[in-house]
Amino acid sequence: xxxxxxxxxxxxxxxxxxxxxxxxxxxxxxxxxxxxxxxxxxxxxxxxxxxxxxxxxxxxxxxxxxxxxxxxxxxxxxxxxxxxxxxxxxxxxxxxxxxxxxxxxxxxxxxxxxxxxxxxxxxxxxxxxxxxxxxxxxxxxxxxxxxxxxxxxxxxxxxxxxxxxxxxxxxxxxxxxxxxxxxxxxxxxxxxxxxxxxxxxxxxxxxxxxxxxxxxxxxxxxxxxxxxxxxxxxxxxxxxxxxxxxxxxxxxxxxxxxxxxxxxxxxxxxxxxxxxxxxxxxxxxxxxxxxxxxxxxxxxxxxxxxxxxxxxxxxxxxxxxxxxxxxxxxxxxxxxxxxxxxxxxxxxxxxxxxxxxxxxxxxxxxxxxxxxxxxxxxxxxxxxx
Amino acid sequence: xxxxxxxxxxxxxxxxxxxxxxxxxxxxxxxxxxxxxxxxxxxxxxxxxxxxxxxxxxxxxxxxxxxxxxxxxxxxxxxxxxxx
Numbered sequence: 001x002x003x004x005x006x007x008x009x010x011x012x013x014x015x016x017x018x019x020x021x022x023x024x025x026x027x028x029x030x031x032x033x034x035x036x037x038x039x040x041x042x043x044x045x046x047x048x049x050x051x052x053x054x055x056x057x058x059x060x061x062x063x064x065x066x067x068x069x070x071x072x073x074x075x076x077x078x079x080x081x082x083x084x085x086x087x088x089x090x091x092x093x094x095x096x097x098x099x100x101x102x103x104x105x106x107x108x109x110x111x112x113x114x115x116x117x118x119x120x121x122x123x124x125x126x127x128x129x130x131x132x133x134x135x136x137x138x139x140x141x142x143x144x145x146x147x148x149x150x151x152x153x154x155x156x157x158x159x160x161x162x163x164x165x166x167x168x169x170x171x172x173x174x175x176x177x178x179x180x181x182x183x184x185x186x187x188x189x190x191x192x193x194x195x196x197x198x199x200x201x202x203x204x205x206x207x208x209x210x211x212x213x214x215x216x217x218x219x220x221x222x223x224x225x226x227x228x229x230x231x232x233x234x235x236x237x238x239x240x241x242x243x244x245x246x247x248x249x250x251x252x253x254x255x256x257x258x259x260x261x262x263x264x265x266x267x268x269x270x271x272x273x274x275x276x277x278x279x280x281x282x283x284x285x286x287x288x289x290x291x292x293x294x295x296x297x298x299x300x301x302x303x304x305x306x307x308x309x310x311x312x313x314x315x316x317x318x319x320x321x322x323x324x325x326x327x328x329x330x331x332x333x334x335x336x337x338x339x340x341x342x343x344x345x346x347x348x349x350x351x352x353x354x355x356x357x358x359x360x361x362x363x364x365x366x367x368x369x370x371x372x373x374x375x376x377x378x379x380x381x382x383x384x385x
Numbered sequence: 386x387x388x389x390x391x392x393x394x395x396x397x398x399x400x401x402x403x404x405x406x407x408x409x410x411x412x413x414x415x416x417x418x419x420x421x422x423x424x425x426x427x428x429x430x431x432x433x434x435x436x437x438x439x440x441x442x443x444x445x446x447x448x449x450x451x452x453x454x455x456x457x458x459x460x461x462x463x464x465x466x467x468x469x
Contacts, residue, residue: 203445206445207444207445207446210436210442211429211432211433211436211443212433212436212437214429214445216425216426216429217425218425218426257424259403259405259422260405283426284426284429284430287426288430311424311425312418312424312425313418313419313424
């Protein structure tokens with residue numbers, strides 16, 4: 001018997017609120033299945049499961065706030081890795097929440113598929129998903145289905161929390177960054193990278209593509225960092241009580257600003273193995289979901305390093321604060337045109353300032369310098385990214 | 386599709402990107418990126434949506450023509466061959 005726990009979505013998270021179950025007792029689940037939606041400081045997060053098994057019963061009712069690590073459901077037929085047990089939590093009801101038997105026949109055999117936009121609308125309007133019948137492929141619930149239900153059921157449900165609480169997010173950032181500055185001995189390196197070749201390459205690539213398939217410069221930067229990390233494993237992973245643990249893959253947290261304030265850095269998993277087009281598609285999807293508050297739990301807990309990209313309309317240099325327990329942050333400022341010496345002559349070139357903030361417990365400046373120089377080197381051959 | 390229709394599509398799409406602002410009250414001469422705090426991903430999404438809805442091509446080299454509401458409407462109308 002295994003337990004499905006309230007996940008920790010970063011060093012700053014202490015508790016989460018169960019918003020919705022997407023699987024019910026008796027359902028077979030496998031690794032990667034989304035089992036529940038949890039409300040956190042980072043918005044409503046879809047929680048995926050890491051093991052296989054059958055949901056035995058629910059232990060926590062929707063609307064309940066419980067500490068990280070609290071068992072949310074029992075899973076039969078699994079061998080979960082041993083976890084720190086949190087025995088009795090006041091918020092956990094003594095008895096599992098029964099499934100109302102009268103409703104069972106109305107329910108789809110499998111939990112409904114639903115688009116993030118539809119889920120968001122449903123949460124905003126307080127529409128219960130198990131009352132909806134979807135008109136999409138395989139019964140998927142579409143935005144229009146929720147709109148119809150919302151029109152028929154205009155009273156908002158007061159127990160559904162707001163999807164993005166910016167004040168909560170601010171508190172979460174405060175906790176994580178205070179811990180970072182308290183515990184992590186940062187060192188900083190900076191270098192200026194000539195982007196002329198990269199810009200020329202991306203402009204040529206985009207000239208023949210429709211907008212939906214165009215690349216953003218940010219995708220090139222993320223890919224260069226991911227590839228360089230392959231040669232610099234001491235910047236990719238976590239610093240814990242046992243010392244530095246290298247990451248199992250290169251999962252880059254892409255810092256995404258939220259309108260109205262705050263930011264979140266969900267993972268692009270195995271970014272070194274993705275093609276530029278796939279990486280761009282994932283970035284596009286992540287930005288949209290981060291801003292609408294529809295990220296998955298693993299996307300928030302997975303990053304092994306963070307990359308922040310200030311972009312246009314900003315400033316030249318960013319000095320990063322590492323997100324614990326990660327050990328490095330790579331920052332890019334605004335690309336600018338500057339006089340630059342090329343083959344003994346001054347020319348106007350587009351350049352960017354790349355910085356590294358790294359944990360001195362895990363690496364030294366010499367290795368950091370090689371890592372940053374390797375990122376520069378890779379950006380001079382964009383066609384190989 | 387008239388010029389007003391084109392402007393309505395643009396305002397609608399800007400509203401999706403920046404739901405907290407009333408895009409219809411934007412100064413037609415204000416820089417969109419500053420006024421609506423649009424980043425490069427927002428802008429790419431805007432271009433993608435406009436190209437789809439208006440069935441035109443918007444090459445990257447034309448992006449400066451979309452800098453303000455006023456210039457963007459002029460540009461889109463010209464691209465679509467709509468009589469002003």
